[in-house]
Amino acid sequence: MSNTSTTKALPLIEPASDAAAPCCPPLTERPFTTEEAETAARMFKALGDPVRLRLFSAVASHEGGEACVCDISDVGVSQPTVSHHLKKLKEAGLLTSERRGTWVYYRVEPSVLAAMGRLLTIAPAVT
Amino acid sequence: MSNTSTTKALPLIEPASDAAAPCCPPLTERPFTTEEAETAARMFKALGDPVRLRLFSAVASHEGGEACVCDISDVGVSQPTVSHHLKKLKEAGLLTSERRGTWVYYRVEPSVLAAMGRLLTIAPAVT
DNA sequence: GCCCTGTTTCGATAGATGTCTATGTTGAAG
DNA sequence: CTTCAACATAGACATCTATCGAAACAGGGC
Numbered sequence: 001m002s003n004t005s006t007t008k009a010l011p012l013i014e015p016a017s018d019a020a021a022p023c024c025p026p027l028t029e030r031p032f033t034t035e036e037a038e039t040a041a042r043m044f045k046a047l048g049d050p051v052r053l054r055l056f057s058a059v060a061s062h063e064g065g066e067a068c069v070c071d072i073s074d075v076g077v078s079q080p081t082v083s084h085h086l087k088k089l090k091e092a093g094l095l096t097s098e099r100r101g102t103w104v105y106y107r108v109e110p111s112v113l114a115a116m117g118r119l120l121t122i123a124p125a126v127t
Numbered sequence: 128m129s130n131t132s133t134t135k136a137l138p139l140i141e142p143a144s145d146a147a148a149p150c151c152p153p154l155t156e157r158p159f160t161t162e163e164a165e166t167a168a169r170m171f172k173a174l175g176d177p178v179r180l181r182l183f184s185a186v187a188s189h190e191g192g193e194a195c196v197c198d199i200s201d202v203g204v205s206q207p208t209v210s211h212h213l214k215k216l217k218e219a220g221l222l223t224s225e226r227r228g229t230w231v232y233y234r235v236e237p238s239v240l241a242a243m244g245r246l247l248t249i250a251p252a253v254t
Numbered sequence: 255g256c257c258c259t260g261t262t263t264c265g266a267t268a269g270a271t272g273t274c275t276a277t278g279t280t281g282a283a284g
Numbered sequence: 285c286t287t288c289a290a291c292a293t294a295g296a297c298a299t300c301t302a303t304c305g306a307a308a309c310a311g312g313g314c
Contacts, residue, residue, distance in 0.1 A: 045175030
């Protein structure tokens with residue numbers, strides 16, 4: 001509500017009350033519809049490649065939750081391949097990118113991480 | 128007596144009982160190694176197909192956490208294809224199967240779900 | 255024995271995917 | 285303006301994947 005923003009006061013983690021739960025209920029809640037399955041599968045598939053997973057982990061674990069390509073591109077494949085995988089992660093909504101001067105920085109979209117985590121919850125403890 | 132019946136025979140491939148393989152730390156903790164990435168990517172990849180995701184969700188949300196194939200095979204593909212996808216999910220360690228009489232029942236491996244969920248946690252708050 | 259429920263196998267095929275090399279594009283620095 | 289460095293894009297290629305139909309196989313109930 002009014003947020004009471006007397007001062008900036010950055011919250012620990014943006015509440016994102018619903019900001020990014022556009023996808024689906026927990027997998028255990030009810031059988032997924034075709035649409036839900038396609039949406040969710042796109043995200044899982046993005047993390048279903050070892051190189052992408054390493055890139056994602058490198059960004060996610062980097063200081064400040066962001067990293068420039070030059071910091072993470074040592075994953076054993078050529079530079080264009082790195083670029084290609086980063087693009088895939090971006091298309092899946094898992095990463096965002098921003099150019100600052102010569103370098104391009106990638107950042108994790110935390111709300112999407114949370115949404116995927118919610119998919120995998122055992123039981124929402126609700127009826 | 129004969130061969131190995133005196134004791135429990137040797138566990139060629141121990142069912143890994145539970146263990147559930149907490150394969151990896153959270154993605155945000157540190158950059159994944161190649162091995163970790165390959166292990167984790169195998170699980171994500173298994174859920175990266177819409178049909179498999181629907182099958183998995185159907186089992187996971189079914190009463191008792193298990194379902195027979197006849198209950199979930201209405202996903203728009205042929206019956207051998209359903210069988211093929213269920214096999215993939217089993218190979219990924221996400222499902223187990225058991226025959227009871229005429230029907231085969233699939234069940235979710237809850238510990239694996241938990242392990243995947245842990246991968247996606249933002250910050251483990253230490254131990 | 256016959257039938258039912260699944261599993262497996264066998265091509266076969268259309269499409270997706272990961273990788274590379276080569277070439278652009280963008281911005282900073284001479 | 286030229287050149288270099290950091291990434292992105294484009295095209296080519298080989299491999300993998302999902303799917304099908306049909307048919308054989310395996311347990312279990314009758």
